[in-house]
Amino acid sequence: MREEVLDKSNKNFMRRIKEKNPTYFDELRKGQHPDYFVLSCSDSRVSPTAITDMPLGRMFVHRNIANQVRRDDDSFTAGLYYGLKHLEVKKIIIEGHTFCGGVIAAWHGNEEEHLKPWLNHIRDSLPEKEEGNCLSEEELARINVIRQVENLKTHPVFKQYGEGVDVIGCLFHVESGEIEWLETDDERRL
Numbered sequence: 001m002r003e004e005v006l007d008k009s010n011k012n013f014m015r016r017i018k019e020k021n022p023t024y025f026d027e028l029r030k031g032q033h034p035d036y037f038v039l040s041c042s043d044s045r046v047s048p049t050a051i052t053d054m055p056l057g058r059m060f061v062h063r064n065i066a067n068q069v070r071r072d073d074d075s076f077t078a079g080l081y082y083g084l085k086h087l088e089v090k091k092i093i094i095e096g097h098t099f100c101g102g103v104i105a106a107w108h109g110n111e112e113e114h115l116k117p118w119l120n121h122i123r124d125s126l127p128e129k130e131e132g133n134c135l136s137e138e139e140l141a142r143i144n145v146i147r148q149v150e151n152l153k154t155h156p157v158f159k160q161y162g163e164g165v166d167v168i169g170c171l172f173h174v175e176s177g178e179i180e181w182l183e184t185d186d187e188r189r190l
């Protein structure tokens with residue numbers, strides 16, 4: 001079975017690249033040396049390579065709903081380990097975004113069976129409601145990213161293999177296309 005829309009755009013993609021550089025895919029098959037490990041939300045509007053105009057081979061990407069760092073997530077942990085130990089990435093980027101449905105659903109306590117366990121993880125990164133009633137959805141998304149940066153820095157795999165690797169949080173603004181670079185509490189204190 002063939003998906004016509006994707007098949008057509010894939011052929012366009014191949015043609016465009018080969019016109020510019022006929023040996024492009026011969027180079028690509030030799031291996032990957034990405035500079036960045038990126039943890040992004042799964043949201044279809046926030047593809048990390050698309051919003052930064054990065055070509056293939058520059059970003060090693062892990063995605064989940066609301067860009068969560070979890071020690072007990074085997075998929076994330078394996079990706080982080082592989083990125084640090086074998087690909088020797090130079091920087092880790094944690095990319096959240098405005099209008100994040102995961103953050104909003106966690107904040108409002110969505111009870112759907114297949115969402116709830118993951119939303120509970122997201123909820124753990126948000127402030128208590130009593131203190132945070134006046135927080136905007138944008139501010140909650142920002143707090144979530146900053147918390148994931150902290151979680152990453154204390155992740156056992158990062159502690160073992162991440163020496164000298166910067167961890168940078170950012171918020172992609174869906175409404176403008178701009179990336180806002182976030183400061184963690186550690187950086188603010190400096």
Ligand SMILES: [Zn+2]
Binds near residue numbers: 043097102
């Ligand atoms: Zn999201």
